[in-house]
Amino acid sequence: MKTYSKVFLPLLVLIAAIGIFSSYTTSEQSMNSAKFPYKKAGLTDKQAAAHLLSRFTFGATPGQVDEVAKIGVEKWFEQQLEASQPDDSLSAMLNPYETLSMDNTQIVNIYPQNNNVTLKMAIKDGYIKSDSGQFDKKEYRPLLEAYMKEKGLKPSGELFRQLINQKILRAAYSNNQLKEVMTSFWFNHFNVSLTKNECGHYITVYEKDVLRPNALGNFGTLLLATAKSPAMLAYLDNFRSVASEGNGNTEAGAKRLRELYAQQLMMNQTGDTTGRYKEIMDKIKKAKNAQGLNENYAREVMELHTLGVDGGYTQTDVTNAAKVLTGWTIYPMHDYYGGQQAIKKMIEKVGEEKLKQQGFVHDGDFMFTVNKHDKTEKVVLGKTFPAGGGYDEGVKLLDILAHHTSTAHFISKKLAVRFVSDNPPQALIDRMAKTFLDKDGNIKEVLMTMVKSPEFWAADALRDKIKSPFELTISTVRALNAKVTQPYQLFNWINKMGEKIYYYQAPTGFPDKAQYWINTGSLLSRMNFGLAMASQRIPGVTFSLVGLNNNHEPESAEAALATYCKLLMPERKVDETVKRLQPLINDPQLHKKIDSAASKAMSMAPPQEPQSMTMNSGDDMMMSNGDGEGTAHDKKRLLKEKPGKKKVPDYTIQQLMAMNAGNNTMLSQVTGIIIGSPEFQRR
Numbered sequence: 001m002k003t004y005s006k007v008f009l010p011l012l013v014l015i016a017a018i019g020i021f022s023s024y025t026t027s028e029q030s031m032n033s034a035k036f037p038y039k040k041a042g043l044t045d046k047q048a049a050a051h052l053l054s055r056f057t058f059g060a061t062p063g064q065v066d067e068v069a070k071i072g073v074e075k076w077f078e079q080q081l082e083a084s085q086p087d088d089s090l091s092a093m094l095n096p097y098e099t100l101s102m103d104n105t106q107i108v109n110i111y112p113q114n115n116n117v118t119l120k121m122a123i124k125d126g127y128i129k130s131d132s133g134q135f136d137k138k139e140y141r142p143l144l145e146a147y148m149k150e151k152g153l154k155p156s157g158e159l160f161r162q163l164i165n166q167k168i169l170r171a172a173y174s175n176n177q178l179k180e181v182m183t184s185f186w187f188n189h190f191n192v193s194l195t196k197n198e199c200g201h202y203i204t205v206y207e208k209d210v211l212r213p214n215a216l217g218n219f220g221t222l223l224l225a226t227a228k229s230p231a232m233l234a235y236l237d238n239f240r241s242v243a244s245e246g247n248g249n250t251e252a253g254a255k256r257l258r259e260l261y262a263q264q265l266m267m268n269q270t271g272d273t274t275g276r277y278k279e280i281m282d283k284i285k286k287a288k289n290a291q292g293l294n295e296n297y298a299r300e301v302m303e304l305h306t307l308g309v310d311g312g313y314t315q316t317d318v319t320n321a322a323k324v325l326t327g328w329t330i331y332p333m334h335d336y337y338g339g340q341q342a343i344k345k346m347i348e349k350v351g352e353e354k355l356k357q358q359g360f361v362h363d364g365d366f367m368f369t370v371n372k373h374d375k376t377e378k379v380v381l382g383k384t385f386p387a388g389g390g391y392d393e394g395v396k397l398l399d400i401l402a403h404h405t406s407t408a409h410f411i412s413k414k415l416a417v418r419f420v421s422d423n424p425p426q427a428l429i430d431r432m433a434k435t436f437l438d439k440d441g442n443i444k445e446v447l448m449t450m451v452k453s454p455e456f457w458a459a460d461a462l463r464d465k466i467k468s469p470f471e472l473t474i475s476t477v478r479a480l481n482a483k484v485t486q487p488y489q490l491f492n493w494i495n496k497m498g499e500k501i502y503y504y505q506a507p508t509g510f511p512d513k514a515q516y517w518i519n520t521g522s523l524l525s526r527m528n529f530g531l532a533m534a535s536q537r538i539p540g541v542t543f544s545l546v547g548l549n550n551n552h553e554p555e556s557a558e559a560a561l562a563t564y565c566k567l568l569m570p571e572r573k574v575d576e577t578v579k580r581l582q583p584l585i586n587d588p589q590l591h592k593k594i595d596s597a598a599s600k601a602m603s604m605a606p607p608q609e610p611q612s613m614t615m616n617s618g619d620d621m622m623m624s625n626g627d628g629e630g631t632a633h634d635k636k637r638l639l640k641e642k643p644g645k646k647k648v649p650d651y652t653i654q655q656l657m658a659m660n661a662g663n664n665t666m667l668s669q670v671t672g673i674i675i676g677s678p679e680f681q682r683r
Helices: 002-033 045-056 064-071 073-082 088-094 104-110 115-124 141-151 156-173 177-189 199-214 219-228 230-235 251-270 275-290 296-305 315-324 340-350 352-358 391-402 405-419 426-438 443-452 469-479 487-496 520-534 557-568 575-584 590-602 632-640 653-659 665-675
Strands: 328-330 361-363 366-368 378-380 383-385
Touching: 045 064, 045 073, 045 177, 064 073, 073 177, 073 443, 088 156, 104 199, 115 141, 156 177, 156 199, 156 469, 156 487, 177 199, 177 405, 199 219, 199 230, 219 230, 219 296, 219 391, 230 328, 251 275, 251 315, 296 315, 296 391, 315 378, 315 391, 340 352, 352 361, 378 391, 383 391, 405 426, 405 443, 426 443, 469 487, 469 520, 487 520, 520 665, 557 575, 557 665, 575 665
Parallel strands: none
Antiparallel strands: 328 366, 361 366, 378 383
């Protein structure tokens, strides 16, 4: 009996443990594998797959809707959340881009920021005499070119070209589409720009090593990584924000500034706008300047990155947050970037180990310089940061922001706007925000909550979003199963349609609402793009239209319209679209009809003019000679082209049709009209 008990009792314990573990794993699996409520919304499996692909990829490829419906939309979405699908073909495409394997130090030393930097380097190396500073003169340009060649230096334009090309290729061909969509989302959220001095040279690594690895991770981790990245430090000038003893960084100075803010608040409450108010404001400005503060990042990290403009912070919070983040700067990588020479000399003189003992922090490209940090007591959002703090108080501040209720709602709303509709229901936002707080800012969990919600599948959310120019371009490439060998040609068209990726100057990033992108003029540009694309007049982009239809060419334009509407917009009710576009197929006044039809169909206000969208004059050549590759002369001109300097000509619809002669005109015209149609603009 004792022997039986010795065997049986442990067995019971083991069975119980297995039962408990089994119930736990089952509940976990049921949580992750719960059926999406699309059938309650009246959608079929294929319609649900089409909707999911329209929101979490840059567009469905031929046959992909059927594939996703077959394996199940839930399983496909979980695979995308894991982002571990093989991408061998994409890797092969990206291999020629050497900058993708470089770190920031390599990039800034191989791709000088501008000719001024190159000149300083050449003078230092004795290649050019210091009195020959007028390097713009023609006689000095060959010297600089020879110097760059000898030292293995390359123009920054090539760095930017590789950055743009890789983004287009990743979006078009990655099997981990959700990861690329989210990387693009976070880049827009934590926007930086190629237009901001040395910031541009840090963007390749910023996207590659900061945003992409954290795109589906933890928000707090992502926030801290962006705050410490050279791209963000340079873009919002926090690398210059200092407060030293010599610049009024004393407790007395801080106390005086608090007193001035108290007076400002009192005068605001009493409505006092006399000369005394202006005097107080001037004193506040002088006190802040004396401290060497730069509030750009502190303001934007609250307003744009976390809490939102109505997130409950004050101007005093912004100023004190800026103090908390003083001393956050860039580790020296190059003598001629952002005053890094002084820090480099300090490191060489004192040594990193001794600096570490004093409170300095070196983490990759980031450096915390304790001698530039404000050591006074600070209060932000009601949280006190005692006097004498260092690097850790900046980490603490960002952690407070990452876990704030306002942040949960702000980020959840922004995700819902991106993936559901321009005006998502508040109930959905609240549900997502609760998950954000409960799951420690886990981005995957927030997305899963959104997709499991009925609001995501509601009829008024289907095809409610309008594609940006980048999304339109990439979705066209994917829908046509196109091969892209000259990605920069597509960038020129994306720019032409109003979205100059990586160049948007404002920290807000591009707006994510329809009225920004759609007006009569922009729709005509999109139709221009559709016809140019379908007729294979964009160099380096090739595909087979008949191949999309199993190598069967429709007998008429009407048949082609019906067939290719279904191929390019799977699982949509295209009858109305066919009816609307049919009169346009053979109409000599096509451009006017498109203009009118598009305006009526979209019924949307014109977008605001983005400050970074000014088109520069330059080479007008955009169309090839019809073989999809361009002439040798075209290629020579493309090699000389600088990013952002190319202008896409305003071809009329009739000109594009004339260019199309002899290139399967009927089918390409029909396809171009579909791509440019209002319905294809929706996702």
